Amino acid sequence: MSWTLETPGGESLDVNAWNWRPTLELLERSGLLDADTTEMLGYNIAVELTGEQAQRIATFLDTYLATAPAEGRVLLGGSIVTEPDTYEFYRDDLGRNYSATVAWLTRFRDFCRTATDGFTAY
Template identity: 60%
Template sequence: MSWTLESPEGARLYVNAWNWRPTLTLLETAGVLDAETAALLGLNGHIPLTGQEAARIAEFLGTYLDGLPADGRVRLDGTVTTDPDTHELHRTDLDLNYSASSEWLRAFRDFCRAAPHGFTCS
């Protein structure tokens, strides 16, 4: 499963479930997104976010990334690891399959910074 984030200016960013779900959990836990918005963004619908919401995400991620190691990954439960992702499918603990890499979070932050009119998630 994957999502396309697209700004009215035509910028696009693609994300898979492995990165997107922990990103949404991180944003919800930090209070950047409310639970309903985070849940809707986890569906494959045409969900719009405003420029103000995009700016709030970018601001949060800018601060958050300052404390995240360059090789760090945020797991679905919010813990951070620097263990390399082996891309192994964990069948007994499915949550281990999900992690948002610092590289992905930087790309998402930059996308949000460059989306003054917001973006849609589909």
């Protein structure tokens, strides 16, 4: 399962569920998105975020990424690990299956920074 984020100007960014789910959890925990918006962004339906929301996300990620290790991954529960993903499926601990890499969060931050008119996730 994957999502496409697209600005009104046609710039797009694709993301898979493994990176998107922990990203949404991070944004909800930070207070940038409410639970309803986070839930809607987790479905493959068109959800629009404003330019102001995109800029707030970019600013938050600037601060967040400043302290994250370059090889880090943010797990679904919010903890950061540095060991490489083995891509093993953990049936007993699904939170370990999902991780937003620092590389992904950096690309998402850069996308949000340029999304001054907002973007649609679908």
